Amino acid sequence: xxxxxxxxxxxxxxxxxxxxxxxxxxxxxxxxxxxxxxxxxxxxxxxxxxxxxxxxxxxxxxxxxxxxxxxxxxxxxxxxxxxxxxxxxxxxxxxxxxxxxxxxxxxxxxxxxxxxxxxxxxxxxxxxxxxxxxxxxxxxxxxxxxxxxxxxxxxxxxxxxxxxxxxxxxxxxxxxxxxxxxxxxxxxxxxxxxxxxxxxxxxxxxxxxxxxxxxxxxxxxxxxxxxxxxx
Amino acid sequence: xxxxxxxxxxxxxxxxxxxxxxxxxxxxxxxxxxxxxxxxxxxxxxxxxxxxxxxxxxxxxxxxxxxxxxxxxxxxxxxxxxxxxxxxxxxxxxxxxxxxxxxxxxxxxxxxxxxxxxxxxxxxxxxxxxxxxxxxxxxxxxxxxxxxxxxxxxxxxxxxxxxxxxxxxxxxxxxxxxxxxxxxxxxxxxxxxxxxxxxxxxxxxxxxxxxxxxxxxxxxxxxxxxxxxxx
Numbered sequence: 001x002x003x004x005x006x007x008x009x010x011x012x013x014x015x016x017x018x019x020x021x022x023x024x025x026x027x028x029x030x031x032x033x034x035x036x037x038x039x040x041x042x043x044x045x046x047x048x049x050x051x052x053x054x055x056x057x058x059x060x061x062x063x064x065x066x067x068x069x070x071x072x073x074x075x076x077x078x079x080x081x082x083x084x085x086x087x088x089x090x091x092x093x094x095x096x097x098x099x100x101x102x103x104x105x106x107x108x109x110x111x112x113x114x115x116x117x118x119x120x121x122x123x124x125x126x127x128x129x130x131x132x133x134x135x136x137x138x139x140x141x142x143x144x145x146x147x148x149x150x151x152x153x154x155x156x157x158x159x160x161x162x163x164x165x166x167x168x169x170x171x172x173x174x175x176x177x178x179x180x181x182x183x184x185x186x187x188x189x190x191x192x193x194x195x196x197x198x199x200x201x202x203x204x205x206x207x208x209x210x211x212x213x214x215x216x217x218x219x220x221x222x223x224x225x226x227x228x229x230x231x
Numbered sequence: 232x233x234x235x236x237x238x239x240x241x242x243x244x245x246x247x248x249x250x251x252x253x254x255x256x257x258x259x260x261x262x263x264x265x266x267x268x269x270x271x272x273x274x275x276x277x278x279x280x281x282x283x284x285x286x287x288x289x290x291x292x293x294x295x296x297x298x299x300x301x302x303x304x305x306x307x308x309x310x311x312x313x314x315x316x317x318x319x320x321x322x323x324x325x326x327x328x329x330x331x332x333x334x335x336x337x338x339x340x341x342x343x344x345x346x347x348x349x350x351x352x353x354x355x356x357x358x359x360x361x362x363x364x365x366x367x368x369x370x371x372x373x374x375x376x377x378x379x380x381x382x383x384x385x386x387x388x389x390x391x392x393x394x395x396x397x398x399x400x401x402x403x404x405x406x407x408x409x410x411x412x413x414x415x416x417x418x419x420x421x422x423x424x425x426x427x428x429x430x431x432x433x434x435x436x437x438x439x440x441x442x443x444x445x446x447x448x449x450x451x452x453x454x455x456x457x458x459x460x461x462x
Contacts, residue, residue, distance in 0.1 A: 057359075061293060
C-alpha cells in the first residue's frame, strides 16, 4: 500500500532537457565555423561532459564548463573568445531562466497531495535545483526535498531511511527509467514511469529489467494511486 | 554546556582560499596582455563574481564561469580562446585537486570526537564539497555533514532543528566570523573563531558584533571545550 509518493523534478515536473538541447544547438552553430577538419563536434562535447562527470557532477554549470572546454579543444583554439562569450551568456540565461512547469503538473500534485504524502528527490546542482524548487510555486506541497548527486540504490536507501519511509510504501514517479524507476524497484518499492519526449542519452537504458508501470502523463498519477489502493 | 561541535570545512579543516587566490593570479597574468586600456581586471572579476552569486552560488564551478566571463568582457573579446583554455584547465585542476588538510586537523578532530559529538556545516557546491569530505579521511568522525547554500541564522536554525540539536548546547568552529560565528551567536549558541591567514573579501566583516572566542589553531579546540565545561 503506497503512502508516500516521490517525484523527480527535471522533465517530470518542469522542462529541462529541451534547454540543454537548445544550448547544444547553439554550441554546434557557434563552434562549427572554427572546428578542426573532420571533428565530430557533438562527439567531442559528449566525451568532454562524460569525462568531467567525476569531478563536476550534473547540472548547468558543469555542462557550461564542458561546453567551453569542448569549444576550445575542438577548434584547437581557433574560435574567437567573443564566441566563447556567446556560450557564457547562454549558460547564465539557463541559470536565470524561470521554471517552466509541464502541462497539468500543478493540478496533478494538488490532487495527489490530498491522499498521499509527497516528497521530491532530484539530481543535480544544489544551488540551481533549490532555486527552481523555490520558484516553482509548489514547494509547500512537499514534505521533504532532497538534491542528490546520483540516483542509485544506495542513495535511495539512505534518503528513505533518513525520512523514515519504508520502500514497500513508496512509489517514485519520474521520466528516467534508469534513475527514477529501476533503483527503487530493486529496493522493494514501486516505480511509475512518465516518458518525456526527449531523454538525455546518458539516461537511456536499453532493456530495462524490473517491474514497473508507465502512465502517459502526470495527470494520470492520482488515478493510478487510487487503483493501486483497490488492488 | 556544549554537547555538539560543528566544524566549518574550507580554510578551517582544509586549504581552500589559497587555491582561489592562485587562480586569480593566473587570471590576471593571462588576461592582462589583452585587457582594454584602463580596465581594473581584479575589479571586473570581483564584480562578475558578485553579480553571478544569485544565479550560480558559491564554489569552483561558479568561480570558473565568472572568471571566463570576466576574461572575455575585460578584453572586449580580444583574448584568444587558447588562453581561455588555460583558465578552463585550471578550473578542472581545482576540481580534481586532492584535499589538503591544515596542520593538526586530524589529531584535533580525533581529540574532540572523544568527548563530543561532531558535525560539519559547510557552504558551497554539493558535488565538490561531498567529494572533499569523502577524500578527507575524516568522514567517519562526523555524525552529520551538511552542505548549505548560505550560512545565515535561518539556515543554521533549520539544520540544528533537523538534527535535534539545541543551539545552547552547540558550538560552531570556523575561520569566517561572518559565516561561522555571528549567526550561531545570534541563535543562542557558541562561536569559536580560528583565524586563517587569508580571508575571501566577501567574508570580511568590519566590526563583528557578538560574543565569541578566538583560538590560534584547531589544536586548541579540545582544550577550550574542557575549560568551557569547568566554567
